Amino acid sequence: MSIWILFIGFMILSWLVSHQLKVRFRKYSQIPLGNGMTGRDVAERMLRDNGITGVKIGSVGGQLTDHYNPANRTINLSSEVYNSKSVAAAAVAAHETGHAIQHADAYAWLGLRSKLVPVVSFASRYVQWVLLAGILLIETFPALIMIGIGLFAMTTLFSIITLPVEVNASKRALAWLSESGVTVSGTHDKAEDALKWAAYTYFVAALGSIATLIYYVLMLTGLGRD
Numbered sequence: 628m629s630i631w632i633l634f635i636g637f638m639i640l641s642w643l644v645s646h647q648l649k650v651r652f653r654k655y656s657q658i659p660l661g662n663g664m665t666g667r668d669v670a671e672r673m674l675r676d677n678g679i680t681g682v683k684i685g686s687v688g689g690q691l692t693d694h695y696n697p698a699n700r701t702i703n704l705s706s707e708v709y710n711s712k713s714v715a716a717a718a719v720a721a722h723e724t725g726h727a728i729q730h731a732d733a734y735a736w737l738g739l740r741s742k743l744v745p746v747v748s749f750a751s752r753y754v755q756w757v758l759l760a761g762i763l764l765i766e767t768f769p770a771l772i773m774i775g776i777g778l779f780a781m782t783t784l785f786s787i788i789t790l791p792v793e794v795n796a797s798k799r800a801l802a803w804l805s806e807s808g809v810t811v812s813g814t815h816d817k818a819e820d821a822l823k824w825a826a827y828t829y830f831v832a833a834l835g836s837i838a839t840l841i842y843y844v845l846m847l848t849g850l851g852r853d
Contacts, residue, residue: 655715666708666720695726718818725796
């Protein structure tokens with residue numbers, strides 16, 4: 628019963644953090660940056676200030692779908708960030724550009740995460756089915772749940788490695804936003820708050836993944852089957 632209370636607690640916490648991130652993003656999306664720069668402009672200038680060339684900036688659909696793809700060196704900004712001249716857009720664009728700078732600097736944690744992507748992609752595709760089969764056949768075929776735990780452990784490792792990557796990208800973004808004067812005293816704290824809540828989502832996801840992994844291990848040992 629206690630493990631289920633923990634899971635429910637993580638679900639509620641995850642929802643609260645995600646909700647707060649969306650609330651702040653909407654709020655700061657209504658606050659103009661003050662210099663007329665769009666999210667794309669911010670990304671372009673940050674790349675230029677760091678002497679980085681060969682990185683493309685594009686627009687993608689959806690909300691909070693912004694990401695950097697190291698495979699083809701593209702900064703993909705959601706349309707509301709790409710075209711917006713708000714504080715939120717500047718913060719998100721600078722954060723994703725921070726990943727491009729990490730790539731150029733051969734930041735070790737980003738390199739490790741990139742190497743894990745194919746493995747995690749495979750694990751994510753099959754892990755739930757393998758775990759379900761393993762739970763159902765735990766008495767007759769315990770090796771199956773061990774395989775499932777191994778696959779889930781890879782996704783958990785990916786979540787953990789993602790933490791320093793995201794936090795470092797935000798630190799780079801905030802430092803540049805301040806030093807370049809893109810954000811000033813009236814807007815910088817809002818950009819910092821937006822990125823802080825974005826980071827919280829990764830912390831909660833990692834903690835939830837660790838807790839789930841521990842549960843499956845306990846189940847394998849017989850301690851979590853009640």
